[in-house]
Amino acid sequence: DVKVTQSSRYLVKRTGEKVFLECVQDMDHENMFWYRQDPGLGLRLIYFSYDVKMKEKGDIPEGYSVSREKKERFSLILESASTNQTSMYLCASSTSGDGPYEQYFGPGTRLTVT
Amino acid sequence: GQSLEQPSEVTAVEGAIVQINCTYQTSGFYGLSWYQQHDGGAPTFLSYNALDGLEETGRFSSFLSRSDSYGYLLLQELQMKDSASYFCAVRRSNYQLIWGAGTKLIIKP
Numbered sequence: 001d002v003k004v005t006q007s008s009r010y011l012v013k014r015t016g017e018k019v020f021l022e023c024v025q026d027m028d029h030e031n032m033f034w035y036r037q038d039p040g041l042g043l044r045l046i047y048f049s050y051d052v053k054m055k056e057k058g059d060i061p062e063g064y065s066v067s068r069e070k071k072e073r074f075s076l077i078l079e080s081a082s083t084n085q086t087s088m089y090l091c092a093s094s095t096s097g098d099g100p101y102e103q104y105f106g107p108g109t110r111l112t113v114t
Numbered sequence: 115g116q117s118l119e120q121p122s123e124v125t126a127v128e129g130a131i132v133q134i135n136c137t138y139q140t141s142g143f144y145g146l147s148w149y150q151q152h153d154g155g156a157p158t159f160l161s162y163n164a165l166d167g168l169e170e171t172g173r174f175s176s177f178l179s180r181s182d183s184y185g186y187l188l189l190q191e192l193q194m195k196d197s198a199s200y201f202c203a204v205r206r207s208n209y210q211l212i213w214g215a216g217t218k219l220i221i222k223p
Contacts, residue, residue: 031209042213105156
């Protein structure tokens with residue numbers, strides 16, 4: 001059974017703290033993604049990675065950075081957390097190529113910045 | 115710009131049929147996906163249409179018309195467990211999806 005796990009379900013941090021969110025997938029997928037989900041806005045892509053040590057900005061990368069040192073692990077870093085980064089963060093993974101395209105999601109991390 | 119439009123909320127009765135529409139405007143189009151998300155849960159894949167026409171998977175069907183930049187998800191024989199949010203998403207490249215804001219489906223007994 002395919003699995004994407006995230007390091008925390010709930011996280012509370014203070015403004016200005018450095019925050020690490022970790023994601024691990026066990027499907028040997030090339031691609032990994034970080035989204036944030038806010039009510040009424042759907043899922044917005046922060047960063048994605050299509051290979052180890054490779055990363056590309058998504059639609060809302062400001063205030064975030066990522067790291068992918070191993071194929072199975074993709075980390076999202078908030079260098080200095082701010083209250084407008086309070087959100088649900090979802091990690092996903094996928095293969096590439098033709099055929100039905102599916103992204104597999106982790107359970108999400110609900111981050112509150114106070 | 116790039117956008118996907120879908121209704122914010124749809125209400126239906128248990129046992130009935132409901133259709134959730136999605137129109138899109140994107141640069142790059144590989145296919146249209148649908149995902150289901152229950153409250154507190156992660157999005158889960160329902161269907162993917164790369165070509166025009168109807169794809170059926172059990173009680174769920176998905177339709178695509180690329181010339182109209184339009185698709186829909188059809189749910190038949192609605193069950194209470196189908197109460198969830200449904201998202202359409204366009205695959206705009208080999209990797210990326212652009213997501214609609216989601217449709218909350220409310221099912222009444």
